[in-house]
Amino acid sequence: xxxxxxxxxxxxxxxxxxxxxxxxxxxxxxxxxxxxxxxxxxxxxxxxxxxxxxxxxxxxxxxxxxxxxxxxxxxxxxxxxxxxxxxxxxxxxxxxxxxxxxxxxxxxxxxxxxxxxxxxxxxxxxxxxxxxxxxxxxxxxxxxxxxxxxxxxxxxxxxxxxxxxxxxxxxxxxxxxxxxxxxxxxxxxxxxxxxxxxxxxxxxxxxxxxxxxxxxxxxxxxxxxxxxxxxxxxxxxxxxxxxxxxxxxxxxxxxxxxxxxxxxxxxxxxxxxxxxxxxxxxxxxxxxxxxxxxxxxxxxxxxxxxxxxxxxxxxxxxxxxxxxxxxxxxxxxxxxxxxxxxxxxxxxxxxxxxxxxxxxxxxxxx
Amino acid sequence: xxxxxxxxxxxxxxxxxxxxxxxxxxxxxxxxxxxxxxxxxxxxxxxxxxxxxxxxxxxxxxxxxxxxxxxxxxxxxxxxxxxxxxxxxxxxxxxxxxxxxxxxxxxxxxxxxxxxxxxxxxxxxxxxxxxxxxxxxxxxxxxxxxxxxxxxxxxxxxxxxxxxxxxxxxxxxxxxxxxxxxxxxxxxxxxxxxxxxxxxxxxxxxxxxxxxxxxxxxxxxxxxxxxxxxxxxxxxxxxxxxxxxxxxxxxxxxxxxxxxxxxxxxxxxxxxxxxxxxxxxxxxxxxxxxxxxxxxxxxxxxxxxxxxxxxxxxxxxxxxxxxxxxxxxxxxxxxxxxxxxxxxxxxxxxxxxxxxxxxxxxxxxx
Numbered sequence: 001x002x003x004x005x006x007x008x009x010x011x012x013x014x015x016x017x018x019x020x021x022x023x024x025x026x027x028x029x030x031x032x033x034x035x036x037x038x039x040x041x042x043x044x045x046x047x048x049x050x051x052x053x054x055x056x057x058x059x060x061x062x063x064x065x066x067x068x069x070x071x072x073x074x075x076x077x078x079x080x081x082x083x084x085x086x087x088x089x090x091x092x093x094x095x096x097x098x099x100x101x102x103x104x105x106x107x108x109x110x111x112x113x114x115x116x117x118x119x120x121x122x123x124x125x126x127x128x129x130x131x132x133x134x135x136x137x138x139x140x141x142x143x144x145x146x147x148x149x150x151x152x153x154x155x156x157x158x159x160x161x162x163x164x165x166x167x168x169x170x171x172x173x174x175x176x177x178x179x180x181x182x183x184x185x186x187x188x189x190x191x192x193x194x195x196x197x198x199x200x201x202x203x204x205x206x207x208x209x210x211x212x213x214x215x216x217x218x219x220x221x222x223x224x225x226x227x228x229x230x231x232x233x234x235x236x237x238x239x240x241x242x243x244x245x246x247x248x249x250x251x252x253x254x255x256x257x258x259x260x261x262x263x264x265x266x267x268x269x270x271x272x273x274x275x276x277x278x279x280x281x282x283x284x285x286x287x288x289x290x291x292x293x294x295x296x297x298x299x300x301x302x303x304x305x306x307x308x309x310x311x312x313x314x315x316x317x318x319x320x321x322x323x324x325x326x327x328x329x330x331x332x333x334x335x336x337x338x339x340x341x342x343x344x345x346x347x348x349x350x351x352x353x354x355x356x357x358x359x360x361x362x363x364x365x366x
Numbered sequence: 367x368x369x370x371x372x373x374x375x376x377x378x379x380x381x382x383x384x385x386x387x388x389x390x391x392x393x394x395x396x397x398x399x400x401x402x403x404x405x406x407x408x409x410x411x412x413x414x415x416x417x418x419x420x421x422x423x424x425x426x427x428x429x430x431x432x433x434x435x436x437x438x439x440x441x442x443x444x445x446x447x448x449x450x451x452x453x454x455x456x457x458x459x460x461x462x463x464x465x466x467x468x469x470x471x472x473x474x475x476x477x478x479x480x481x482x483x484x485x486x487x488x489x490x491x492x493x494x495x496x497x498x499x500x501x502x503x504x505x506x507x508x509x510x511x512x513x514x515x516x517x518x519x520x521x522x523x524x525x526x527x528x529x530x531x532x533x534x535x536x537x538x539x540x541x542x543x544x545x546x547x548x549x550x551x552x553x554x555x556x557x558x559x560x561x562x563x564x565x566x567x568x569x570x571x572x573x574x575x576x577x578x579x580x581x582x583x584x585x586x587x588x589x590x591x592x593x594x595x596x597x598x599x600x601x602x603x604x605x606x607x608x609x610x611x612x613x614x615x616x617x618x619x620x621x622x623x624x625x626x627x628x629x630x631x632x633x634x635x636x637x638x639x640x641x642x643x644x645x646x647x648x649x650x651x652x653x654x655x656x657x658x659x660x661x662x663x664x665x666x667x668x669x670x671x672x673x674x675x676x677x678x679x680x681x682x683x684x685x686x687x688x689x690x691x692x693x694x695x696x697x698x699x700x701x702x703x704x705x706x707x708x709x710x711x712x713x714x715x716x717x718x719x720x721x722x723x724x725x726x727x728x729x730x731x732x
Contacts, residue, residue: 078444082513089515117483120510120521121601144486147448149455155486156522235487 002216004223006139007231008159015139015163015223019212022127022166023052025059031123031161032057034096038065038088040111041102042075045129048172053102053127062098065091073259075106076145078154084114095119098161104130104177105137105264109155112143116158126160130173131181131215132265134165135188135222136243140230151251151259157235165223167216180265182207182300187272188222190293191245192229194338196221197296204299242340245332246272249306249314256309269302270310270358278354279333282346289337304358311355315348368582370589372505373597374525381505381529381589385578388493388532389418391425397489397527398423400462404431404454406477407468408441411495414538419468419493428464431457439625441472442511444520450480461485467526470496470543471503471630475521478509482524492526496539497547497581498631500531501554501588502609506596517617517625523601531589533582546631548573548666553638554588556659557611558595560704562587563662570665608706611698612638615672615680622675635668636676636724644720645700648712655703670724677721681714 001018016027028037037057041050046068057064067087069075088097099122101111108126115124128138144155170178185207189196199221200207206214226243233240250271253262262270276290294304317329330344367384382393394403403423407416412434423430433453435441454463465488467477474492481490494504510521536544551573555562565587566573572580592609599606616637619628628636642656660670683695696710 078448082444085513085520086515089513089519113483117479117520117522119519120508120523142486147451147455149452153455153485154451154483156483157486 002220004220004227006159006227008234011141011159013160013162015165015227017134017165017167017216017220017223019168019216020166021164022049022169023056024164025056027162027164028057028062028098028100028125029060031098031125032060032062033098033123034094035062036065036093036096037062037098037100038067038091038093039100039102040067040069040084040107040114042069042071042107044071045103045107049102049129049169053100057098057100065093069107069110073106073146076110076152078145081110081114081145084110085118088114088118095122097122099124100127101125101138101160102127102129104128104133108133108138109142109144109152112141112158112160113145113155116143116156121158123161124158126163128163128165129169130177131170131219132177132184133181134167134170134219135181136184136226138163138165139223139226140240141234142236146259151254159234163223165219167212167219170210170215176263178208178210179301180263183265183269183272183297183302185218185222186296186300186302187243187245187268188225190272190276190296190334190337191242191332191340192225192338193221194336196225197292197337201296204296208300241330241342242332245334245340246275248317248329248331249274249310252313252317253306253310256313257307262303266303267306269297269300270304270306273297273304274306274354274358275332276334277357278331278346278350279335281350281353282333282343284341285334285336289334292337305360306358308359311359314351314355368586370586370593372525372593374600377507377525379526379528381531381593383500383531383533383582383586383589385534385582386532387530388415388535389422390530391422393528393530394423394428394464394466394491395426397464397491398426398428399464399489400460401428402430402459402462403428403464403466404433404457404459405466405468406433406435406450406473406480408435408437408473410437411469411473415468415495415535419466423464423466431459435473435476439472439512442476442518444511447476447480447511450476451484454480454484461488463488464527465490466493467491467504468493468495470494470499474499474504475508475510475518478507478524478526479511479521482509482522487524489527490524492529494529494531495535496543497536497585498543498550499547500533500536500585501547502550502592504529504531505589505592506606507600508602512625517620525600529589531585533578533585536576536581542629542632544574544576545667546629549631549635549638549663549668551584551588552662552666552668553609553611553634554591556638556642556662556700556703557608557698557706558591558704559587560702562591563658563703567662570662574666607696607708608698611700611706612641614695614697615640615676618679618683619672619676622679623673628669632669633672635663635666636670636672639663639670640672640720640724641698642700643723644697644712644716647716647719648699648709650707651700651702655700658703671726672724674725677725680717680721
């Protein structure tokens with residue numbers, strides 16, 4: 001087991017990474033103030049891992065409530081959140097209860113937000129069961145549910161007390177989910193660490209083959225990169241926004257197609273190609289850099305072209321924001337492989353060109 | 367105008383107290399980062415003060431969205447909160463928007479919680495328009511909505527950037543609301559400051575007559591007392607719970623009668639008498655001290671006897687908590703007038719006796 005630390009003063013916490021950590025009672029024990037806990041998970045993860053986590057908590061002396069919600073992005077709704085509150089209250093769990101988020105990004109966001117606002121805030125531990133959650137969403141304290149008018153519109157910054165990343169659980173991950181997770185792994189490299197990109201280019205095959213040591217290295221490196229960014233800018237007023245590389249276009253893809261049609265990681269993959277193409281057109285990087293982004297993603301089995309609709313959605317977003325008093329679409333672009341930069345002064349014409357280069361057909365023809 | 371400060375490090379903020387502050391543009395200007403603001407108020411307060419607050423914000427250069435919700439405790443619901451989010455999103459207000467809570471405790475709790483979780487948190491200013499909100503709920507950062515299973519179960523600690531307490535708005539307060547506010551004023555004295563109790567005994571008539579200087583003094587003293595407590599224990603892990611003097615019984619009254627039948631301040635008044643009676647029976651204070659509590663509240667026109675149902679509710683609460691693993695009803699009792707103390711070791715028999723002494727008839731016969 002390796003342990004990193006997210007340095008946030010009194011809100012600092014460890015990230016434990018290793019195979020078989022899920023039912024290590026000692027990793028939960030320090031956070032069981034009142035000897036009660038609630039595990040929030042979904043109907044896919046529950047049959048696989050809930051009993052083991054529950055036993056680990058019980059071994060540490062806790063009475064444990066189980067809260068199983070539906071699978072998928074739809075769970076990030078007020079209705080599901082309210083069912084979580086209802087179960088917590090029915091079990092008479094107080095402010096000193098420990099919440100455990102056992103699942104992927106959706107469960108982490110939902111249970112983390114529940115922990116942020118239940119009785120004005122309770123402690124929680126992230127036990128991410130997808131690669132995407134282990135390398136990204138479980139670290140950094142962003143929690144949220146969706147509003148009908150927008151994704152992640154209602155939420156809180158609420159740091160976990162610990163993140164327990166069990167590499168062994170990636171064995172049961174669906175192939176498509178593994179690839180979607182690799183999109184965020186690749187994002188960390190392309191946005192922040194050129195050396196890590198070189199490592200990924202050399203190891204993408206081993207990652208797809210789920211070699212544990214290779215996966216553990218990737219998870220650790222992503223967590224190191226993210227922890228440093230979060231420590232510097234917890235509430236995303238500056239540098240943390242670089243982690244959104246590919247996300248402006250990616251969210252447009254998700255919105256245009258309806259959440260769930262594309263997995264988040266898939267949308268981000270195509271979004272990163274668009275952002276790289278825009279960076280080429282803005283004169284920041286060469287065409288060969290964009291090609292390198294595209295190739296690495298393609299080798300990971302990820303889409304490099306978005307649906308036509310997504311382009312219209314991006315332009316619409318830019319048009320609306322121009323009308324707003326101070327609104328402005330800001331793009332995370334690349335100055336080099338491994339060095340992202342935030343730009344608010346991007347010409348709409350360049351965006352149209354970049355979208356054209358990434359439209360169905362355009363990308364495929366390369 | 368007088369200005370106090372709640373000392374909370376980087377979350378410190380001023381409380382401005384004076385007559386005619388409501389439309390002072392300069393008091394809002396420092397918090398208008400993005401030149402946009404949303405005023406949340408209710409249908410009773412809106413016709414009286416919304417236009418003035420809006421003008422003040424506009425004079426400071428802000429585009430202002432108005433969000434008017436229904437009057438009453440019912441507004442502390444998810445449904446109303448969602449309408450607030452909907453209005454904020456429809457107006458395309460971003461993370462740099464300033465929320466302004468214009469109203470009493472319900473509006474402060476609702477708008478404060480909306481500010482806590484809208485786009486993971488935006489800045490907000492409290493403009494309390496009831497005495498209760500000015501002396502208590504607008505200070506200290508507690509925000510919440512209710513759940514069908516319990517009051518204030520979903521919320522956050524989210525400190526305002528400033529509190530603007532305009533004493534002149536108390537002119538339009540309904541008599542019953544004024545008295546309910548005096549209950550919390552009296553609570554501050556009885557729980558924390560014997561000298562202030564003496565002052566209240568001498569000035570209760572002037573407060574009921576709404577003499578502005580007298581009201582301003584009471585608001586200032588309560589805010590001083592509360593600010594010191596909040597600075598010492600922001601998240602209520604210790605001393606802050608002393609501010610809940612009268613609230614265990616008070617909440618039982620509110621629950622037993624249905625929220626809204628008794629005003630919160632009225633329930634707290636009867637609750638304080640019960641807590642004082644229990645303190646007598648626990649051997650902490652003399653019967654004359656309890657009588658002094660009762661008389662001051664009676665002079666303020668407040669109820670000193672709760673409904674019979676409330677007693678049953680308290681005992682039920684104790685019974686259920688005994689069954690829970692670590693649950694325990696803790697009572698805030700008095701060691702002396704002006705000195706509250708937290709006790710978890712209260713004998714149920716004494717609680718029954720105290721309830722008997724405060725039952726309808728028992729109190730009235732004194």
